[in-house]
Amino acid sequence: MLTSLAxxxxxxxxxxxxxxxxxxxxxxxxxxxxxxxxxxAGPIGLMAVGMAAVLGAVxxxxxxxxxxxxVVLIAASGMLLSPAGLWAxxxxxxxxxxxxxxLVLLYVAVKTFRQAxxxxxxxxxxxxxxxxxxxxxxxxxxxxxxxxxxxxxALAGLLSGLLGVGGGFVMVPAxxxxxxxxxxxxxxTSLAVIALISVAGVxxxxxxxxxxxxxxxxxSAGALAGMLGGRTLATRLAGRRLQQGFAAVCAxxxxxxIVEALS
Numbered sequence: 001m002l003t004s005l006a007x008x009x010x011x012x013x014x015x016x017x018x019x020x021x022x023x024x025x026x027x028x029x030x031x032x033x034x035x036x037x038x039x040x041a042g043p044i045g046l047m048a049v050g051m052a053a054v055l056g057a058v059x060x061x062x063x064x065x066x067x068x069x070x071v072v073l074i075a076a077s078g079m080l081l082s083p084a085g086l087w088a089x090x091x092x093x094x095x096x097x098x099x100x101x102x103l104v105l106l107y108v109a110v111k112t113f114r115q116a117x118x119x120x121x122x123x124x125x126x127x128x129x130x131x132x133x134x135x136x137x138x139x140x141x142x143x144x145x146x147x148x149x150x151x152x153x154a155l156a157g158l159l160s161g162l163l164g165v166g167g168g169f170v171m172v173p174a175x176x177x178x179x180x181x182x183x184x185x186x187x188x189t190s191l192a193v194i195a196l197i198s199v200a201g202v203x204x205x206x207x208x209x210x211x212x213x214x215x216x217x218x219x220s221a222g223a224l225a226g227m228l229g230g231r232t233l234a235t236r237l238a239g240r241r242l243q244q245g246f247a248a249v250c251a252x253x254x255x256x257x258i259v260e261a262l263s
Contacts, residue, residue, distance in 0.1 A: 001218045007033045008219035011045075012052050012226020017233060018246045023049035023194075024108055024165045026223075027101060028253045031260075034215055038097045039089055042164025043205035044216040048223040049165065050198025053191040055227050060188025067181065067189050070130070070139060070149055075196035077150040078157025078167065082201045085161020086208075095261045101163050102257040108169045109250035115173075116243035130179040139179070148178040157197050161204075168194055 011026045026045030030036055036044070060066040089097060130145040132138060139145065152174035156167030171190035175181055181189065205211050 001214070003033055004215045004218040005222040008048050008222025008224075009226035009229075010222075011048055011219075012223035012228070013230040013233075014226075014246070015049070015052050015056070015223070016227050016230025017242060018112075023052070024105060024169055025250065025253065027164050028105070028257060030215070030219070031098070031257070036212065036215065037094045038101060038164075039094055040210070040212055042089060042162075043086075043202060043211045044219055045164040046160060046198050046205070047202045047211065047216050048220040050195055050202060051220045052223045052227040053168075053194040053198060055224060057188065057192035057195045059231075060185075060191060063188070065185040065188045066192050067139060067185065068192070069141075070175075070179075071189055071192040071196070073146065074149050074153030074156070074171070074193045077153035078160065078193065078197040079200040081154045081157035082161040082197055083204050085158045085163075086201060086204050086210075087161075089162050089164075090210075097163075098257055098261040102254040102261065104159070104163060104165075105250050105254035105257070109247045109254060111169070111173065112243055112250065113247035116240045116247065128178060128180045132180060145178070148174070152178070153193065153197075156193065157200075160194075160197050161201050164201075167197060 007029045010029060011023060014025055015023050023045070026049055027038065027041045030041035030044055031038065034041075057066060061068070092100070129142070129148050130139050133140055152171060156170040156174075159165055159170060160167045168187075168190050171193050172186055175186040175189060176183070179186070202211070
């Protein structure tokens with residue numbers, strides 16, 4: 001129990017410091033820290049990341065930076081695909097699933113490192129498909145805008161069910177690419193999406209008996225505590241070097257997972 005609590009705290013801290021994509025380390029931490037398989041770690045990681053995302057989303061709503069109409073559209077698409085991801089995860093051999101997860105983790109590492117190496121500007125804002133009204137601050141909805149949002153949500157939902165990740169590493173880049181939202185608003189909106197998608201995934205996993213509650217509950221409690229504590233540190237530590245460090249950790253963990261799966 002103490003191990004699960006501590007590992008969950010690490011996940012929450014990473015989420016607070018690095019943004020919505022930090023939850024992708026939940027499954028590797030469970031694999032190496034508790035010895036469970038990828039198929040069992042997925043629902044537990046999704047539950048913890050989802051609960052931490054709820055907290056982040058509530059704080060974002062209070063700050064008025066969550067675009068809730070976009071959240072509903074994206075999350076609805078994601079919730080439709082999340083059960084399909086859960087079904088696919090049960091059909092794939094655990095070793096192959098671990099290799100797939102490692103490849104996704106490597107992608108996140110490379111993507112994060114590249115973004116951290118730029119000046120942080122929103123490269124897609126000038127040609128964004130979803131732009132906000134200058135007066136109301138709300139999105140001007142068009143067919144290309146709605147389609148890009150829905151497809152991004154569907155991919156995030158599929159990966160959340162398949163790999164037990166929240167999908168923030170999909171949603172944040174997508175919101176940055178297709179919208180003119182600033183980074184803080186993109187992260188908060190992504191957290192709200194993750195919170196809703198995770199509910200569907202966890203509910204489906206619980207219904208099928210795939211959640212190990214003895215590990216899931218303390219792990220999730222630790223994630224919430226880490227999220228709260230990490231928000232204080234985030235204002236002091238957040239920056240390019242932190243993102244590059246996160247990318248390096250993701251790459252190392254991915255390599256370790258590949259070695260473990262192939263051994």
